[in-house]
Amino acid sequence: MSIRIRRVYEPPEPQDGVRLLVDRLWPRGVSKDAARVDEWPKALTPSTELRRWYHAGEGSYEEFARRYEAELAVPEAAELLEHVRELAGKGPVTLVTAAKTPDESHAAVLARLLG
Template identity: 35%
Template sequence: MIQLKRAYAKPDAADGYRILVDRLWPRGMSKEKEHLDLWLKEIAPSNELRKWFNHEVAKYPEFREKYVIELQSGQTQVAFQELLQIMQAYQTLTLIYSAKDEHHNNAVVLKEVLENSCSKK
């Protein structure tokens, strides 16, 4: 099971294995507050893509397409493969992100791609 949770939400035992999937550390949060098992910066969109998107909802469909391509290449692909292996080891995985918009962010795209990868196996 893959869950999504904002970095500013209180950690819970039901979160399972918690992975921060942002390139930047959440503002105002400490490592102790986050209770992370892993910070996988490499899985996040490139700085160029992140800055271009700028959390503008109108750009989300194109952002999604570009991010999916990034997940299939370079360091991002290596991190994606690592994430797939982690999923094998844990029943519950929670992807932690800091974006305010809970419906238009990289964690939403990543969750969808992970679920699609698992359903193809």
Template identity: 45%
Template structure:
């Protein structure tokens, strides 16, 4: 499976394959048509508390990533298993997220977790 990441504000493409929104909140100002989302996996997104940690001034990516991985292993474990099942059989999957930072965000962490579970 080809697993990718893309911002919700970037144009959807047929190359994106199965598009999964991995944010708890719908991206502001993006219509459902423009987003072209196949699945909204909000139950695997960081909790409200973790979301606030990610966006706090001076937030440490590695600490937040560890907290998010712990959440995925505990309270989001069932939702993560459901997501893994939904992704199987799709040759290309794009994780869609809204934040500006393309390298230090929860979608990066989720992509790593999914890669380990799907391989």
């Protein structure tokens, strides 16, 4: 199973495989053609409230990750997680995000849960 994380601002590469946008909002300054996103599973993204809480600096990354994992336990998100696992079983999957530090973002939490 191959799951990787890349910033949406980086040009797509052939080894990306299936590209999933894992942000709730479309990234600024990137056209849909340039992003080359195959799927946009919004139910896998952090809620607006959690995203705002984290970006306001009100909590640690560890607390954010714990709260985000709780959000991913709901049935709709759990089904999408299974879908992504199935995709990754067939070939590479790239989680695409606009996060400035992908290793400390929701994309890293998703990659860990999927791996």
